[in-house]
Amino acid sequence: MTTVLFSDRYKILHNHRDIKDVEKMTEKDYTPGGMTALLDAVGKTIRRIDLIGHTRNKAMGNKVLFVIITDGKENYSEEYTYADVKKLIKDRQENAGWEFIFLGANIDAAAEAENLGIGSDRAVKYKNTGSGVRANFKAVAEMSDSLAKSGRVSDEWKSQVEEDTDENVMVAPADTKEHTAPPAKPVKKHLVSKVRKAK
Numbered sequence: 001m002t003t004v005l006f007s008d009r010y011k012i013l014h015n016h017r018d019i020k021d022v023e024k025m026t027e028k029d030y031t032p033g034g035m036t037a038l039l040d041a042v043g044k045t046i047r048r049i050d051l052i053g054h055t056r057n058k059a060m061g062n063k064v065l066f067v068i069i070t071d072g073k074e075n076y077s078e079e080y081t082y083a084d085v086k087k088l089i090k091d092r093q094e095n096a097g098w099e100f101i102f103l104g105a106n107i108d109a110a111a112e113a114e115n116l117g118i119g120s121d122r123a124v125k126y127k128n129t130g131s132g133v134r135a136n137f138k139a140v141a142e143m144s145d146s147l148a149k150s151g152r153v154s155d156e157w158k159s160q161v162e163e164d165t166d167e168n169v170m171v172a173p174a175d176t177k178e179h180t181a182p183p184a185k186p187v188k189k190h191l192v193s194k195v196r197k198a199k
Contacts (some may be wrong), residue, residue, distance in 0.1 A: 002049060006041035008076050016052055035076035042068060042116065043080035051061025056096040064098040065147055067140055071105040071128050073112060086117035093117075101143065103136050103161070125159035127183055133162040144158045 001022055003013040013029060046066070054060040076080075077082055090099040102113035105128035113123030124139075126132045143157040 002045065004048075005030065005036055007032070008037055008042055009034060010037070010044060012048075015048075028171060032071075036072040036074055036080070037069075037076040038070055038072060038074040039077035039080040039082060042089060043079050046085075046092065055098075056092070058095070059099045060122075063147060063151065064092070064096070065090075065095050065144055066098055067101045067103070067105045068116075069136065070107075073107050082115050086115070087119040091155050091188070099147060101140070101157075102154075103140075105132065111128075121155075122153070124161045126161050127164055129164075132161070133166050135161045 001014055001017050001019045003022075003025075005011040005013055009194045013025070023136060035153055049055055049066070054062050055064050065149060089098075089100055093100065100116075100118045102109060102116065102118045102120060102123040103126055104123070107124050107125070109125040110120040110123045139157055139161050143153055146152070146154045146157070
C-alpha cells in the first residue's frame with residue numbers, strides 16, 4: 001500500500017507497505033492545508049508505483065487500485081498538465097489493467113475525473129462532513145475487498161457515498177442516546193494505491 005498526502009506539498013506516508021503493517025492514520029499524520037497540486041501528485045505517484053515490480057504487466061496478475069480523494073480542484077501543479085496525467089492514466093488502464101477511482105468534495109467530481117481520463121462510473125462527489133468522509137473510506141475499503149476477491153469493481157461501489165445524508169448522526173447502541181458526530185474537519189487531499197499480488 002502506498003499513501004500520499006498532497007496540497008502544495010507532496011508527502012509519502014506509506015511507501016509500498018504491506019497493509020498489515022500500516023498503522024491507522026491520526027490527526028498527527030493527516031492535517032489539511034495548502035493548495036491543490038492534484039496533477040503533480042497523481043503524476044508523481046503513478047511514476048512511483050511503476051517502480052514496483054510487475055505493476056505494468058497485466059499478464060502477471062497484479063492489480064493496482066489507485067484512489068484519488070480531494071476536497072478541491074487542481075490549482076497548483078507545476079510539473080504535470082491534464083494532458084500528461086490523462087496519458088499516464090490511459091496507458092495504465094489499457095496496458096496494465098489499473099483501476100482508477102476519483103472521490104471529490106466541493107467540486108463536480110465526474111467532470112474533474114473525466115479531465116483526468118477517469119470515467120464517470122469511477123467518480124463520485126462526497127459531502128465534506130464527518131459522515132461523508134466515513135462513507136468515502138467505507139466505500140473504498142469494500143471496493144478494495146471486492147477487487148481482490150473478484151478482480152473487478154462492483155457497479156454499486158459508490159452507492160453509500162451518494163446516499164450519505166446531511167444528518168451526520170452516528171448509530172448508537174440501543175441502551176444509549178444517539179450521539180451526534182463531531183463537526184467534520186477539512187479533508188486533506190490524498191492518494192491511496194494498493195497493489196494486489198497474484199497468487
